[in-house]
Amino acid sequence: MRAMKPKLTLHSGDPAPNAAPARHCVNLPAPFAMRLGGVLPEVRIAYETWGRLAADKRNVVLLFTGLSPSAHAASSPADPTPGWWEEMLGPGKPLDTERFFVVCVNSLGSCFGSTGPASVNPETGRPYALHFPTLTVEDIAAAARAALHALDIPRVHVLVGASLGGMSALAYAILFPGEADVLISLSAAIHSEPFSIAVRSLQRELIRSDGAWQGGDYPPGDGPREGMRLARKLGMVTYRSATEWLERFGRERADCAGHEPFGIEFEVESYLESRARSFIGDFDANSYLYLSRAMDLFDAAEHGGTVENAFRHLKIEKALIVGVETDILFPLHQQQQLADAMLKAGVATQYVPLPSKQGHDSFLVDVDRFRPTVGDFIAAL
């Protein structure tokens, strides 16, 4: 098959083109109707690509992200800075760019080039903020599909995603049967369970409780930094695992222990603080709220009344479902549940529970386990 590059456009409205030189954007050709009501008159989806599109366009890998990453999943000649899945994507890597044309999209509702609550509402000339319609995982999937169609890419060979990205990939498979061949879901689920809903609800409340949030109407680029910092800390508590921290930190005291009343005493507190501080500023608070709630709302069973019905029309040929023993947000029984439902729907499904210690974030950090798991599955396609 002959390799070609699709026509790509860098739109002038990109808020930080120099900061993301490999980022492309595509405007959807028509207003976008949201699943739970509301219409976005203009939608732009940011994406990056790696590899070359085959002449028959059958080598497309669509990569969805978790809640917070941009489309910069890996480096490229245009942007040599490491991406968030650098070790998984590239020549000879599991998402092999010598074989596949990999497209990673920034989710609808996010803030790294795609339309979201921080975008200007063309009808008012001001940021949408809370006037952005309720976002669902299905909207993220549908907007990504519309972006591919706008790029004249009619179908996907492999859908890949972890966490929210896995939910988005699954939604794509359910909503658009026959438009994708393979599903790879990492640490995702058919729906959110109450523990993870409780955690995310509290994270959102921490953001909303920050006076700087101002009911969502904070100045562009500014916002509830304290609320975001605290929400990120809570996130980190649930993204990793007690086992990892016990081995990594134990009861080690921090260098700055005792500097302020009830301040940092232990190394684990210092770690959380530095991780939280590195997060704030990058991410729009309203985007966080919308994407976080989309995860709570997702329930595959809504597409037919039961998961069985929802999966009845799947045209996925093969699926890889990977989960992690120490994941408390998307626990292993949810991976088994998803794999069982896939099998029952007639999908050739491989289920791999991994003994990673890094909890929900293992797909980002325990790459030595995920690389062969995903790589072997893809190599056998």
Next chain:
Amino acid sequence: MRAMKPKLTLHSGDPAPNAAPARHCVNLPAPFAMRLGGVLPEVRIAYETWGRLAADKRNVVLLFTGLSPSAHAASSPADPTPGWWEEMLGPGKPLDTERFFVVCVNSLGSCFGSTGPASVNPETGRPYALHFPTLTVEDIAAAARAALHALDIPRVHVLVGASLGGMSALAYAILFPGEADVLISLSAAIHSEPFSIAVRSLQRELIRSDGAWQGGDYPPGDGPREGMRLARKLGMVTYRSATEWLERFGRERADCAGHEPFGIEFEVESYLESRARSFIGDFDANSYLYLSRAMDLFDAAEHGGTVENAFRHLKIEKALIVGVETDILFPLHQQQQLADAMLKAGVATQYVPLPSKQGHDSFLVDVDRFRPTVGDFIAAL
């Protein structure tokens, strides 16, 4: 043995004598030196008692509480309102008041009658607030012992406690060898691990981040209500278990779903909100900070360099160590660790891992499992 009541005094300084009619208070006879520095010139310890002290004073059960309860563990003729361990304490119950003289103390540093950060510093005439010295679990144990001595009770037959209370009981056994015969530790540990430290650190930060905290100098009876509400929510997320919530709430929607932007959607969120609201107002925020940090700081190994050394001088004859499979704050491996160390120190130790689904709080709510476990052990003493 002849039964007698010790001389008890209700001090006029009790802040709410009518609200806690069974509460007694004892002033320690001398200034109290805190373990990490600082001296409290006056210390009052609030307590309640059930049953009658034997003539030989050998039937004393000393009950320590978790972080938030008062000394009102059970009802009594003087106060018929149900206590926090009503089903475990009383005639014919595991802590059998026909056999034992049960004393429950309000921890030093708490706010239900005992001296704590909300108490007036006699040297300044104002509440201690953050001028209260650093509190440790060992201080809680030592103050309780001093209170018993002031009541002319020289020794304890059974030390009992859950969570922070279990740590306090263990500290008592380590600090005062030969003064107690039996230890019952429920869902406690020899030290805190980084996951629970991270959670409590974040809870404290939520309180400190509330402007109404005012660096600890909020008006008496007032304080950081929002911070306390959020900290309590985070607490509830870690006190229960994902398994319990999945069975109890699933993805049930709340009656009030959709009433405000990013407000409550799911029943689990409604539950957390109501539990958090019922907590605020009762508990002094600075007390919370001090007691919470005491749990982080506790490490039995500090008494000799290793746990083995710390336990070398134990004179405990029998121990019951109970933990719960779904406890993420004091996980089961910590119970095994404590039981192993007890056994190694020559203590006749019974270790009981329970399959309760209610996580760390199981000792409060899964009473049907805890009652026979604790009851059988005590009955065999």
